[in-house]
Amino acid sequence: MEIYLQEKKEEMLQLIEQLVNIDSGSYVKKGIDKIGSILKEKYEELGFIVEVKEEKQYGNNLVIQHKEAKDPKIIMVAHMDTVFPEGTVAKRPFRIEGDYAYGPGVVDMKSSQVELLYALKALILSGTKGYENVQIILNGDEEIGSPSSRPLIEEKSQGKEYALIMEPARKDGSLVSARRGGGRITLIVKGKSAHSGIEPEKGRSAIEELAHKIIELHKLNDHEKGISVNVGLIEGGSSVNTVSPNAIAHVDIRISEMDQADYLNEKIKEICSKAYVDGTKVIIEGHITRPPMEKNDGTENLLHVIEDVGKEIGIQVHDTATGGGGDASFTSAAGVATIDGLGPVGGNAHSDKEYMEIHTLPERTLLLARTIERLSR
Incomplete structure (x- = not known):
């Protein structure tokens, strides 16, 4: 998997560029739905079934699981909306400078969308069945509190054992184990x-x-x-x-x-x-x-699994608490062991200086794939 993901880094960056260069602020429904249709096609190519939950006011939400999935125990959530108004992309489209990628939503969280997709690609190509153990929600309104997608997340959290939330890792690479x-x-x-x-x-x-x-x-x-x-x-x-x-x-x-x-x-x-x-x-x-995401025993145990996976592939995993809210609060409040911040490393989200560290893209994708694999044994 590691060699495959390193080889696919440029391909991943091309898809990130395509997604970043679509305005998809929380109130830009047409942009969110365009991203949704691009990702729908990508997942269907891999044998996943994509159910589109139509929304009138906000971007459509997607529920995704493999056609062979029977009772997936992992729920994964990644939002397609950003905080930026329509017209932002024209002013500062995707660009790369050295080891950093820039653009509206590049780390929060369009790179995470690509990471999730390629983690599942890597699992399929490796012959492991972890990809059958996930149910994915791609939502279009997280940045405004998930008014349409919260009931969907809460519904799909029922019966799940683990929740992996695809917000970006913190600037120092930490995962998120608690949110206010x-x-x-x-x-x-x-x-x-x-x-x-x-x-x-x-x-x-x-x-x-x-x-x-x-x-x-x-x-x-x-x-x-x-x-x-x-x-x-x-x-x-x-x-x-x-x-x-x-x-x-x-x-x-x-x-x-x-x-x-x-x-x-x-x-x-x-x-x-x-x-x-x-x-x-x-x-x-x-x-x-929004309920808080509290660091409980389930979170601790899930964190230990990810730490062990990190040691195996050479990534030292740390965790932290953050004051910002997120969809992890909903899965956690539903009693599902939840870890957030599984996306690539970056920073300055919600600003014109938002960036993603390119070298962390393949390694965090590998960490995610191996974690899904471990939780599916």
């Missing part, structure tokens, strides 16, 4: 307008009320326990000489343990139930949508 969960809430504060010079006493400032609430919300932060509450955007008011009749806060919440969700929900309700400025009221919208 979280969500977004919006506070909409209603007050009463009044002229701030003529009759300010008749007004009820929504901005003043929101200011009190922001201070209380930020007191909920407990970074040692992995709780983060951040009011990242605020808006409100109608003019500088008017007591504000409205104000809005957009709040990002992160948690490390599932029971923290109930705690924060109660605390936020408590804060919002009290009016600091008489005559104002608040509406809460949104909630915690």
